[in-house]
Amino acid sequence: MTTVGVGMVGHAFMGRAHSQAWRNVGPFFGPPLSPVMAVLAGRSAERAGAAARALGWAAVETDWKELLRRDDVDLVDICTPGDSHAEIAVAALDAGKHVLCEKPLANTVAEAAAMADAAERARARGVRAMVGFNYRRVPAIALARRLVADGRLGAVRQVRAQYLQDWLADADAPYTWRMDRDRAGSGALGDIGAHIIDTVQHVTGQRITGVSSLLGTFVPERPRPGGGTGRVTVDDAALFIGRTDGGALASFEATRVAAGRKNALRVEVNGSDGSLAFDLESLNELWFHDRAEDAETAGFRRILVTEPVHPYAGKWWPPGHLLGYEHTFTHQAADLLTAIAEGGDPSPSFADGLQVQRVLAAVQAGAESGAWTDVEGSA
Amino acid sequence: MTTVGVGMVGHAFMGRAHSQAWRNVGPFFGPPLSPVMAVLAGRSAERAGAAARALGWAAVETDWKELLRRDDVDLVDICTPGDSHAEIAVAALDAGKHVLCEKPLANTVAEAAAMADAAERARARGVRAMVGFNYRRVPAIALARRLVADGRLGAVRQVRAQYLQDWLADADAPYTWRMDRDRAGSGALGDIGAHIIDTVQHVTGQRITGVSSLLGTFVPERPRPGGGTGRVTVDDAALFIGRTDGGALASFEATRVAAGRKNALRVEVNGSDGSLAFDLESLNELWFHDRAEDAETAGFRRILVTEPVHPYAGKWWPPGHLLGYEHTFTHQAADLLTAIAEGGDPSPSFADGLQVQRVLAAVQAGAESGAWTDVEGSA
Amino acid sequence: MTTVGVGMVGHAFMGRAHSQAWRNVGPFFGPPLSPVMAVLAGRSAERAGAAARALGWAAVETDWKELLRRDDVDLVDICTPGDSHAEIAVAALDAGKHVLCEKPLANTVAEAAAMADAAERARARGVRAMVGFNYRRVPAIALARRLVADGRLGAVRQVRAQYLQDWLADADAPYTWRMDRDRAGSGALGDIGAHIIDTVQHVTGQRITGVSSLLGTFVPERPRPGGGTGRVTVDDAALFIGRTDGGALASFEATRVAAGRKNALRVEVNGSDGSLAFDLESLNELWFHDRAEDAETAGFRRILVTEPVHPYAGKWWPPGHLLGYEHTFTHQAADLLTAIAEGGDPSPSFADGLQVQRVLAAVQAGAESGAWTDVEGSA
Amino acid sequence: MTTVGVGMVGHAFMGRAHSQAWRNVGPFFGPPLSPVMAVLAGRSAERAGAAARALGWAAVETDWKELLRRDDVDLVDICTPGDSHAEIAVAALDAGKHVLCEKPLANTVAEAAAMADAAERARARGVRAMVGFNYRRVPAIALARRLVADGRLGAVRQVRAQYLQDWLADADAPYTWRMDRDRAGSGALGDIGAHIIDTVQHVTGQRITGVSSLLGTFVPERPRPGGGTGRVTVDDAALFIGRTDGGALASFEATRVAAGRKNALRVEVNGSDGSLAFDLESLNELWFHDRAEDAETAGFRRILVTEPVHPYAGKWWPPGHLLGYEHTFTHQAADLLTAIAEGGDPSPSFADGLQVQRVLAAVQAGAESGAWTDVEGSA
Incomplete structure (x- = not known):
């Protein structure tokens, strides 16, 4: 080989x-x-x-x-x-x-x-x-994208996405380079906000075209490990609402001070024909509601995304045997190696990464101006 | 008597x-x-x-x-x-x-x-x-307010509130006066958005001072029962982000087209010392995280708000025996009758109602202008 | 009228x-x-x-x-x-x-x-x-019975039922007549075990024909309110496994010492074509799995049993507006009044109550003998 | 090295x-x-x-x-x-x-x-x-054992354990050697029942001393892949109740026909001072109730068992980054290698395995006799 x-x-x-x-x-x-x-x-x-x-x-x-x-x-x-x-x-x-x-x-x-x-x-x-x-390679997120692409949700109308962590909830958590805008670019926004931007765009197949935004820093100074304090020049939390090129409305929130939430990347999608919900703290589960169900037995289904028919899952263990965080990297490697071997374009591309960067820039600019801000290149 | x-x-x-x-x-x-x-x-x-x-x-x-x-x-x-x-x-x-x-x-x-x-x-x-x-008189919401007031969450930093319903998810749901701005004032915004504005302000004890907002109408025309169609002049969904006079950041979403969500008024509060989460579809439960807990056994607790020590609950049944939607009106009546008898000021007052109206107006104005909009009277 | x-x-x-x-x-x-x-x-x-x-x-x-x-x-x-x-x-x-x-x-x-x-x-x-x-008149339990009767689960194979409370978990909870076998008959068994026996038989439409059982008393003496102690002569907990006349296997557990469980009447039914799960601490929800679903989107559905099509629910409030514990008594009264007016036989009848009593007696006898015990009259 | x-x-x-x-x-x-x-x-x-x-x-x-x-x-x-x-x-x-x-x-x-x-x-x-x-090396199960050993639950009173799968729910699932008692020993009992016996004994630190039991086979014949049918001579489901040497009462159920349950190994422990609950389908979570909590905020806590202080978890990823099924084998290998290097006795030992086998034998014998059956060697 x-x-x-x-x-x-x-x-x-x-x-x-x-x-x-x-x-x-x-x-x-x-x-x-x-x-x-x-x-x-x-x-x-x-x-x-x-x-x-x-x-x-x-x-x-x-x-x-x-x-x-x-x-x-x-x-x-x-x-x-x-x-x-x-x-x-x-x-x-x-x-x-x-x-x-x-x-x-x-x-x-x-x-x-x-x-x-x-x-x-x-x-x-x-x-x-x-x-x-x-x-993107969490099986449940890949399944979410597939269900949207297959039309199971109809037209996507609303999305809400949050990435909640709490490792900076403690005001005594030490100052590091991650709180320095010069080195880190931004705070929660770029660090974990980038993930929900990409996830939402990937799952819905739509692009964010403009935003209104708010950034907040709740702990303006933090102790330096060696003594003294450092001034925090990035956001602890970023909130924004926006529109997509497919006509959906979306809300986003990234924070590193949500006490008790460790790694809660949560996405909900509501479409004309159904809905989805996901939480990375329960990463083997996707919740799906099909509006066509009879009212008598309709409800959100807890899909345990470990079946052979599910993305990636069949390569691992029998149904019901859970995967973890790290498996996403293995899936990523598998897809990249396949793209190289077959001469395909691996996804997400650098162009995709650039577009996410433009959304981040619009959020940052909008938070400073207080005005609606178009995402560059999305006209 | x-x-x-x-x-x-x-x-x-x-x-x-x-x-x-x-x-x-x-x-x-x-x-x-x-x-x-x-x-x-x-x-x-x-x-x-x-x-x-x-x-x-x-x-x-x-x-x-x-x-x-x-x-x-x-x-x-x-x-x-x-x-x-x-x-x-x-x-x-x-x-x-x-x-x-x-x-x-x-x-x-x-x-x-x-x-x-x-x-x-x-x-x-x-x-x-x-x-x-x-x-306000859901026992779990009253308990949430009490925990915040007692300082159990420390300084409130972030709030996210949603009121998700789906009775207009179906594009064939008939046109009624509720879709006519002249008669209804607004759509999801005033109907259910008013509830989350009041709930958030009540639980946190803080007032919203300004917002950025988006309104959306996904089904612009609906069939009239008698034939023909009616033009929908109100919002199906309202999204906004804002600041409070206590320094918190908050996001709000009210929608009547979230397929599969029947009456999901959800509120999460993150403070410097703890967090709360609530969903009206599980109205007897309040989730609480205390940041002071040992890491070994820390976690969100599912409080079943049916204990004698909980607001209102002790008047009804033994612990674990659930209350429903309608009990909130009985609590409201009890508190109003007490205020009348004792010569107190019942809460929420008409002044509180006016302030909510001003937030609604700011959301509506902000959605039209695309700009950050201060809530009248909150300077 | x-x-x-x-x-x-x-x-x-x-x-x-x-x-x-x-x-x-x-x-x-x-x-x-x-x-x-x-x-x-x-x-x-x-x-x-x-x-x-x-x-x-x-x-x-x-x-x-x-x-x-x-x-x-x-x-x-x-x-x-x-x-x-x-x-x-x-x-x-x-x-x-x-x-x-x-x-x-x-x-x-x-x-x-x-x-x-x-x-x-x-x-x-x-x-x-x-x-x-x-x-029987919790809407979700009535719906469970309907789904079984309609064949949505196929042949019922297994049932597990628990009724977990904790008001006697504290060894200092005072002695009352409920701990005296002469007056109370039995402890958790008759008090709350009777409920799960009736619920299981009602939902499945099958009768328990024999059992193996265990009774336990973890706190043999309790303080009397006036001083001194009283000897507990009833069970704190009752466990039994049994067979039904429909060929199902079932397990039961009733306890008043399950720390943290306030009123957890839980029933799960597994049939050849589907499954159900219910918990009285979330009494507006029924979980249903239909084995005919595609593997891609199969999963237990959380049905919010508040739709007009659901038993009793349509008489109250719009979808998503929860009912509570006390509503079951109102439903009971409504059905009894209808039976009286129409000359029908209200259900559960005294004969049904007698049969539950016979199951309780078999459990008590089996716990004493250690042997499999047939329920009287079920031959 | x-x-x-x-x-x-x-x-x-x-x-x-x-x-x-x-x-x-x-x-x-x-x-x-x-x-x-x-x-x-x-x-x-x-x-x-x-x-x-x-x-x-x-x-x-x-x-x-x-x-x-x-x-x-x-x-x-x-x-x-x-x-x-x-x-x-x-x-x-x-x-x-x-x-x-x-x-x-x-x-x-x-x-x-x-x-x-x-x-x-x-x-x-x-x-x-x-x-x-x-x-035993699921971090949440290892944590459960630690909490019991540390006395956080007080005296263990009741345990309920289930291992629910559904790969044989379909009557058309093919006949294999696993349905042949001569080759497989037993069905669900030895295959997955062994796991819950070991888990319960490991978590509680107590041994099962006697049982009453029931075995059931719901699909007595299954199609052979090559044509014809094979007679199923093992159990589809095993139910038993028993006592431990620590005075606890326990119930067990192992089944391969619980429609919709993929790998639900569930354990609940109720002690005099607290309770625990676990489900392998959410294997990164342990639910813990501490009876000493104030009634106002008491409740089962969802502990995400991914903190550095938790067993095994700190060797992997930051808090909130989930582990999966396979990690248990890595933990097992690590502990075995350490025992070999340090000359310690790895656990579970073959003696532990033998004792589980004796419990399985008692369950099998009890199901045949219908009588209470002591576990060999536990007198």
Whole structure:
């Protein structure tokens, strides 16, 4: 079987998750190309070496640029913070390496646009690029998209999406670079708001065209680990309402201060013929209401999305045996490897990532102006 | 025991609910004043007579103005559509009758302001006025307010409120006066949006000061029962985000086209020290998270709000024996009778109703302008 | 309209619930016979008088036997403890009064048999008798029965039923007559186990024919309110498994020491073609799974049993407006009044009550012998 | 780092799950011994070879006995059907190989006893044996055991456990060896009933001492894939009630015909001071009620068992990121490797497996006799 050599940049949370995907995609999905965990790049030789041993990477580099020169690297997997995405991705694509880049695609629209351009150039040469909105590959979310696409909901009328976390609910949670707008771009908005924007657009097949928005920072200063305090220059919470190009109304909320909610990405879709509801804290379940049901026995159904007929699920275990968070990365790897092997366009593309970035920019601008703000390029 | 003679105007849905309250408040709450179901007013003598017999009213009038002249009527209970509230309420208060008026207080801010003025005048003479935001008296909502007031949530940071129904999801649902802006004032916004505005303000003890909003009409024409179609001039759905005078961010959504949701008034509150969640479709439950809990056993608790220590619940049945929708009206009657007997100010007042009307007006104006809109009087 | 004079014996918890039914059945169900709350009987003139005033009864008697002599009493409603049921019911029936008797029908099979005989005799003279298994009239339970009867579940194979309460979980909860076998007959078994036996048999349309059982008493002594302790001679919990005459296997559990469960009457039915699940702590919901659904969207549906097409629900409020515990008594009253007016046999009959008593006796006997025990009369 | 060579026998469902564990235990748990996936044994060279390639095993054997002779095998992992467990396990232990054996330990008490003896002999030589009741390592179940052991529930009074599946609900599901008592030992009882017996005993720390039981077969004949029908000689469902050595009462139900339930292993524990509830279909959640809570805010808490303080969870992802079914096997591997490295006794032991087998035998015997049956060895 032909193989694809993978070089991964970064080895924190996302690096561990991606490693898990490359390690397990073979046994479960038997992809047409077999990934080889060739090289791990990290700035510290010591820490990168330890990570490589723990996670199963064959070699280590301390400069990501070396990956572009290595023959055993066909694909660069970018798991670094957002401010380095553009430089690495553009260079890798221009060097003829396929790229998988974590979300959000970049910290600014300009960077994202440059990356989308590079992806378009690379595509002409058979080089593939994908942005890591992994939640598209939660089986329940993939099923939701399928049901909408199959017309089971009729015309989509309303969507409400929330991503609620609480790791900043405590005012004593320490100051980190994530609270610094210069480095992080934004707060909850870009970090988790990007996920619900992508999820809603993916499930409905529609694009957000304009928004009204509000950003809030409830804890303006936080203690620095070493002493003193840091000023928080990003949002703790982002709320916005908007319209889609399909005529739907949508509301969004991303927050990192919702006490008691750990990872509650929730999406509800109401259509003319039915409705859907999902919560990532119960990720194996999709709730579906079919308006055609008899009133006597109509109701939202709790679908346990573990059947062979469900997206991805049949590759794993028998019905009723649950999947977890990390499986989404394995699904992502499987689909990317298939796209590379078959010469297809992996999805979500860098263009998709750019469009999400434009929505984020509109939300940020709208919060500052107080006015309705069109999303760039959606006219 | 002293009694209060009640004259009720209107005998449709709300008239039935209010009758149930007057009939049952005595046995369960033993209020200091005992209500006498004296007169029912309705335009058709025949239909009003049938209703009076069915619901247990002693007499019938076909002109509500007669109620103001009758000595056996101490309290006028207004259960008519919103466009007649102002005239009846102002006249009744000026005639020295206590008034209970269904929500929303009126169809316009001007009417509501006139009513609040009349209530203020009447108050000086010991005459009481109350607007019927009955959901304040769901035990779980009353408990939510108590927990916030007791500081169990710390500083309120975020609120999300939705009122989802689906009786207009079907594009073939017939045209009625409720789709005519001239008669109904607005659509989902005033009908059920008013409820979530009041509920959020009541639970948090904070007022909405400004909003960004969107209104949508998904079914622009509906069949008239007699043939032909009617143009829908009100909203099917209203979305808005706003700020409160306590520094919280809040999102709201009212819709009558959310397929599969029958009566889902949902409120979530996140504070610095804890969170609450409620859904009217499970109205005996309040979910509470206390951030002070040990991580090992922390989680949202499903409080079954049926304990003697809970608001209103102890007057009914033993723990675990559920209450329903109609009990809220009985609680409302009990509190109003107590206020009248004790010379207190019943809550929600007409001034509260006016303030809700001003929020509704800001939402309507903001949806038209696309700009952030301050709520009148909240500066 | 013709009326039925009601004389109620007892005015504690059940007396309040039954009063609520007689007071409200008219407005909502418009029964063919209108109940008149004529007389309340209680041993203490003072307490009975106060109860009559609070609950709306026109007169008071201190000896229930007087009810049998009064012309304004057509129906005797027995809300006393179980050890007095037989004497009152037999006398009332023999006096030509219709009887509604609270459950369990009696404390012993012998008493219950005498009552069933009296009911049979009375029936020949057009006099009606009904035992108050009110939970049959929870709309969701009535719907469950309908779905089974309509064949929506196919052949019933398995049933599991639990009635979990916790008011005796605290070892310091005081000793009362309910812990004395001589007076109460049994503990959780007769008190709440009777309800799940009736509910399961009603929903499935099948009868329990034999059982294996276990009874347990976890708190053998309890403090007496006046000082000292009382020995608990009844069960805190009863577990049994059994067979039905329809070939199903069933498990049952009744307990008053399940910490945190307030009133959790839970029933699940699995048939060859579908399944049902119900919990009285969410009494407006019925969960239904139809095995014929496509695997892609199959799942248990949460039916909100508040639609016009659902049993009883259409008489109350619009869809999504919940009912509570007490409504079951109103439904019971409506059905009894209809049966009396139409000369039908109200259900559950005293014969049904006797059969439940025989199951209770088999459970008690089986717990003592450790052996499988047939239910009397089910051969 | 020292390594442990693993030789696995069998490569069906359990073989895939165990392979996943050996592949991933290193990166996440960094165990003191590193597993090497050395050899896979399967009767067909072709199928075993394909499985080894897919699952990542280095070599293949067609006779499991070869594993005992290989120096690169330190641990034999038995993933075959139950009727071969005894022979393989005893031989492996006697050959000085550590053994991990899938559950149930064997098909008969005699086999299980021989295995427990062999484990005891091997233990004296530092050779370890473990039986694969993997659900003990669901974080929520491990947390449940911890809370009971910490006294958070007080004295355990009642337990109810169910394992509900539906893959045999369809009467047309084909006949396989699993319906043949000679080969499978029993039906739902041994297959999934064994899991709830072990789980209840593990969580409560108590042993079942006696039972009353019922077995049922609802579909007595099933179509054979090649034509004709096969007679089902095992149970579709097993129900039993019993006592524990700690004075608790418990009910159990295992079924493969509960329409709509895919993998619902449900356990509830009620103690004098609190309660727990769990459902494998929501495996990241544990519900906990603490009786010491104030009545105002008391309720069952939904604990999302993904915090660093929770068993196993901290090794994986941040809070709120769910785990799945397969993780239990990784936890099992980690604990076994640690026990081997540290010379400890892995749990559950073969003696534990034997005791479960004795409970299964008592259930089977009791179902035949109809009488209460003591569990062997529990006097």
